[in-house]
Amino acid sequence: MTDPDTYTTLCDKIDQSLMVEDLTTMISIPSMNPFQQEVRKNYREKEMAEFYCDRMSDLGLEVSSRDVVPGRPNVWGVLKGKSNGASLMLAGHLDTVGDENYPGAFIPRIENNRVFGRGACDMKDALASYLEVVRVIRDEGIELSGDLILTGTADEEDQMIGSKDLGKNGPWADYGIIGEPSNMEVCSAHMGQVGYLVRSLGKAVHSSRPEDGINAIEGMMHIVDALKALQQDLMSRDAHTLCGHGRCGPAVIRGGTVVSTVPDYCELEIDRRIIPGETRDDVYAELYSLISSVVQSHPQFRFEIEGPTIDVLPLDVPADNPVLNSVLGLVRSVTNNSAEASAFYGGTDAPHFGFSTVIFGAGALQQAHSMNEYVEIDDMMITTRVYLCSVLDLLYRT
Ligand SMILES: [Zn+2]
Structure with missing residues (x-):
């Protein structure tokens, strides 16, 4: 001093x-x-x-x-x-x-x-x-x-x-x-940032007969809806004094090949901002259970989750x-x-x-x-x- x-x-x-x-x-x-x-x-x-x-x-x-x-x-x-x-x-x-x-x-x-x-x-x-x-x-x-x-x-x-x-x-x-x-x-x-990659897997067919296929983009739409609900839920949880609430949302989406084919593949990058006290493991468990509930409601789709693709504390x-x-x-x-x-x-x-x-x-x-x-x-x-x-x-x- x-x-x-x-x-x-x-x-x-x-x-x-x-x-x-x-x-x-x-x-x-x-x-x-x-x-x-x-x-x-x-x-x-x-x-x-x-x-x-x-x-x-x-x-x-x-x-x-x-x-x-x-x-x-x-x-x-x-x-x-x-x-x-x-x-x-x-x-x-x-x-x-x-x-x-x-x-x-x-x-x-x-x-x-x-x-x-x-x-x-x-x-x-x-x-x-x-x-x-x-x-x-x-x-x-x-x-x-x-x-x-x-x-x-x-x-x-x-x-x-x-x-x-x-x-x-x-x-x-x-x-x-x-x-x-x-x-x-x-x-x-x-806030920290954790990213995850989710894949939706469907069945490709000629798009003139979509009822014979499984549209992976439509499958991913259910995940996007579920993320929106999660975001609302995050806003209702206790906020950190300085950082506020955790955030979650779809950041990048890729899917489909040509317009006349029902897509059998779609991938989504999820951006999750975590507040002090939340951990990567908590976030993964929450996303995993969110995807599992989507699978239960829509068993025709298959989903995979991979990550973290980005991991900042x-x-x-x-x-x-x-x-x-x-x-x-x-x-x-x-x-x-x-x-x-x-x-x-x-x-x-x-x-x-x-x-x-x-x-x-x-x-x-x-x-x-x-x-x-x-x-x-x-x-x-x-x-x-x-x-x-x-x-x-x-x-x-x-
Ligand atoms: Zn800098």
Whole structure:
């Protein structure tokens, strides 16, 4: 713990131009997630990882990396604390979403005090901020009591294999912050997401005699109806304070071959958003029993269920957690507003880490994944101040 004047003095050392330079360099390294496709133009997540390692190494961190799958590493750097105090991880993902219909996505542009380009707010801005935090700490000769760890994870935008590996194999910390674009809200919770694939199997015949066949699309319609009923039921259950109710719905449907054939096959991808307290096993059991009841009412159809095809845990950091209270308190003092903990939309790496991690970053989800992604440089300055002060608050003991 240190006094507010020290915070202010150190925050004044944050160099906006260095941070923006790191950000624009990272935007110009296209690190689009391959989304399970084989080879993709501008899939350079590994190059992004190498750049981040080089920068961490320049700053004197002990740098490591581990391939989660060949060619897709998690990377991290450790600024060792002088004693065995609590440790903090500042984490972010190395990948971005795609550049479809986004010309010049990887040509960074600065205009109206904003940095534009794919990854500007989701989330290379935070990676740049973390580097600047370390630079200030190092240049000012601050000795931390516990370890500060910077981490870049692979594959957050798809299956989150990076954070799942990190949760299993480390590195670990006592606390974590992820600078996802939360519009500078401090998010201590979010829903998880579980996906399942359901197949409806029928019997194909010439469509002039549909009564001789079994129409798999019609079979799937019963499942879609049952999902609608489940969604209504979810809304009547107890809500999570920050996340609200769990959600469920049909997301992707494929079926049929040609118009003159009764389809014997239809498949449906179900998107189920789970709130803290719900588990993948609960959700599977519920869907299984829902499909079983459809089968009982419509025995001519056969159904199969497979999954989870996507599996992201929910996040729920307790209200009395030190990292949550540290970030909330600092946001209140840096921005002079009455910040309260809220829920993040969508999933993040945080719940896979296995230690208490909150979400706080510049930019909003409206800009992330859009064809006009940007981050306000002023917001980046605020988030960097909060990251720096959180490091002092949690890791600095005189
Ligand atoms: Zn993100």
